[in-house]
Amino acid sequence: MDFSILFSEFADLTLNGVVVGAIYALVSLGYTLVYGVLRLINFAHSEIFMMGTMTCVFVTSILGFTGYEDPLPIWHFFLVFTLIVISAAIVSGGAAVILEIVAYRRLRVIGASRLSSLISAIGASFFLSEVFRLLTGNKNLDFPRMINKEPIFQFSSAYVTQDKILVLVGAVVIFFILNRVINHTKLGLGIRAVSQDERTSVLMGVNVNRVISYTFLIGGILAGSGSAFYMVFYETTRFNVGFLIGISAFTAAVLGGIGNVRGALLGSFVLGLFQQYTAAVLGYNWRDVITFAVLVLVLLIKPTGLLGEALQKARM
């Protein structure tokens, strides 16, 4: 165990932790938003993210990007990246809406138990992941290098690169837009109403099915955008990428307090940083052992997570 690395490489580990945390946040928000309105863990959300990463690879190959050696000029990159984000958001958002209609709505309408929805969620997750396993031949798919990853400047031990700035700025912009939608639009009001009390909101004239569909759509769009940032940062994907990141994003949502948007954000950054620090001090393979041990401890002390209230009254 070498604690000195925590001090000598603090800036580097922190920057990487924040970047990873930002990507987790974009995925964990989908878990938390759906939980807010449905009291359901949408286990297939990780596959919605995976479909976003596949879309990114597909779009770049259609655009003819196979190269790696020559990053694009910055404005050219932004143009291409915007197209990729929009495509991934459309595919993931659309897939999330279809998923809700196919896997959950019928069960909800006939008043099936939560357990049925949970099994349906897990089934949908396996279905999507296996379909993409077959489609991609179970291989790692490469994403072309489109952005220059040479450091722009060095801050203490951290190298600040364009892709890290892109992830952080992009995530902040998306969080800002989400905040506006949730707190300042009629749709946001509907989402908040349904998450506080579904029956009363129906009596108040809220179209619950529509609100739920929109919530899945927003979650899908966030995961799709997150997948584009993920691909620029990691440059690789495969059929089970959703499972790997989904388990971390879901943990982050629970850590922050599931159903709570700010909680999901906080949980994601805390988890991202914690994973980097523990991996550096104890070794990569101890990372998840310690992370989950801490999660259990936090939940023992505060069962609703860091910012959560009573689960039944989770707020947006």
Added chain:
Amino acid sequence: MKVLTKIGSAATAAALMASVLVAGTTTANAAPCAANLKIYFQGALTGSYAETGINEYNGVKLAIKNYMAKSPTTKIDADAIDTEASGAKSPALAQKVVDDPCGLAVVGGMYSGETLAAAPILQAGKVPTISPSATNPQLTNKSPYFHRVVANDLVQGPALAGIAKRLKTKVFVVDDATPYGAGLAKIFKSDAASIIVGSDSVTEGTTNFSSVVTKVKSSKATAVFYGGYYPEAAIFVKALRDNPSTKNIKFIAGDGVLDGEYIKLAKKNAEGSYLTAPGLDMKAAAPTLYKQYKAEYKKEPGLYTLEAYNATYFILEGIKAGKTERDALNTWIGGATVKGVGMTMSFLVTGDSAATVMNEYTIKNGKMVWVRKL
């Protein structure tokens, strides 16, 4: 009395069941092979590791094709079990070979983990096995039915340590926690103990190497040894080259990384890697076969294509000698010496290859290049 009757009927039922089971087993074993005998290939034909597996299976098929071209009395077909190189999947698939009355022998497994997991099943079914590429030392003496035509990691590990010492490096060791990767890293560490400045272990499928790169950077290492396979190695070497502090670090790895797919995934970052393999360069060692292979498959052979060809050739020589039953063939394999293409093969009682070959390779201009014999 009632109790006695019950016991009596239970005993009868048990006896009946036992007789059915025995009959079933006997039938399965005694069922004659209605078609041609088969040599199975065990390895990955789909998945991340498929490139190595497809190249090896091509070698198996080519050997059988050449054998069949001479119209032999015993006809042989090639078949494969696609394990995806997974130790979780290989035992059930090995059972399929055992249960196939036409299944005579296996060329494989391709990687150590899946081979270790399948060995007891193939031993129980008395299926003679020759691996063209599994190098983990735990396979030595694992089963009287297991053999391999390549040197094991007790030869490869010290050879890799020799490279690290020759380059006068300070090494950071990373492995992927698989039997092969962790095993090779352990041997490397014990042989290069004096120059090791740190180590870490990741898992198969890792995409985020940022904390590992930070540790490498902090250790001031001048070389990294990676014990694992090419999909993760490609991501790792990319992450190292992207960081200014580790940009020029030397990358040393074993045969799990030496594959065309490594170059495809890591691109220019793979250039100059220091790699070893107990396999021969087919182009240099067997030029005629190399030409035939290229004409047949319209692609370059991979590492271990030649070894897979020769392992199959060994089995086919046994069949030519009239050994068309599993046990008899296995006994023959244990005692024979066969001159294959570019190499002469025989096995120790432990199942290991009697001859040991170890080569150093590098990646130059996007191509795998043989450097020297170690």
